Amino acid sequence: MRHVSRVLLTAVSLVLVGSVVGTVACQAEAPPEKAVPVEVSPPLPAGSYEVQSISYDDADGAYRVFLVNPPAGVRPVYVAVDLPMARLTDAEVKLGKVTARLDVDQPGPAVPADGAVPAVPAVPADGVVPAEGAVAVDAVGPVVAGAVVRLPQDFAVQYTHNVVEERGGQQVVIRQESSTWSPFMGVMTGMMVGNMLFGPRYYYPPPYMAGGMSGVGGAGLSRQAAASSYTQQHGKAPQATRLSSSGYAKAPSSSMKATGSGAGSTRLKSPGASTGPAKRSFGGGGFGRRRR
Secondary structure, eight states: OHHHHHHHHHHHHHHHHHHHHHHHHHHHHOOOEEOOOOOOOOOOOSEEEEEEEEEEETTTOOEEEEESSOOTTSOSEEEESSOOEEEOOHHHHHTTOOOOEEEEEEEEEOOOOTTOOOOOOOOOTTOOOOOTTOOOOOOEEEEEEEEEEEEOTTOOEEEEEEEEEEETTEEEEEEEEEEEEETTSSHHHHHSOGGGGTSOBEEEOOOEETTEEOSOOEEESSHHHHHHHHHHHHSSOOHHHHHHHHOOEEOOGGGOOOOSOTTTEESSOOTTOOOSOEEEEEETTEEEEEEO
């Protein structure tokens, strides 16, 4: 019996040792994968495209704009790292034009300079004065070159936060968390002159910490100015800027584990995927929604 017990114990030990060796071998065979550079979309033909949803990834800094029924030859997802945004004007909203859209080489609303007094609408040539209470339509401004996303005030961008740690002197994404961000609600909106919201500007979301966004993000007339605005607020550049300058890698999908912490911790997946009911929480530079 003792001999049989020793044999069984030896067999079990060999199995355990083999399992450990196999695990170590698998880990050794799966080093972090170098992040693939963002492949931005080619310029779109001039026009206005209805937008279904938008996602933002704070590792590569890319916006992915999902279009509704794009015309033939236009891909349904427009990818850009330089994407100015603007809020729909009050006049557009009153007219029922509340759908998010991507304008490409299109005239924008005639928005007066910051702090300027809006011009008085001219009386039509026929001398007929609009009836009291009629909705005034914004005058058409100059053509804005390139692509501009125009959004309702409460539009929520699907936000993917990348949890990063240093491994062997390299920044490695070990987990992703999902949330949402509304650029035109929250603290940043209150800090900006009203007219600034309707002109194209670049935005960085507020910092992401403890499962949600908190504080004020960055905004500016260029992507660099928006990053500078963010840096002045927080003493460091936005994560997308830091990672794009230093380079980063992603842990293999097989090693990514959901911890349940933060805003819907998850394995690496495509941005914008829903993880459950949203819980609103204030965030500067927009309005954050925390998923749990």
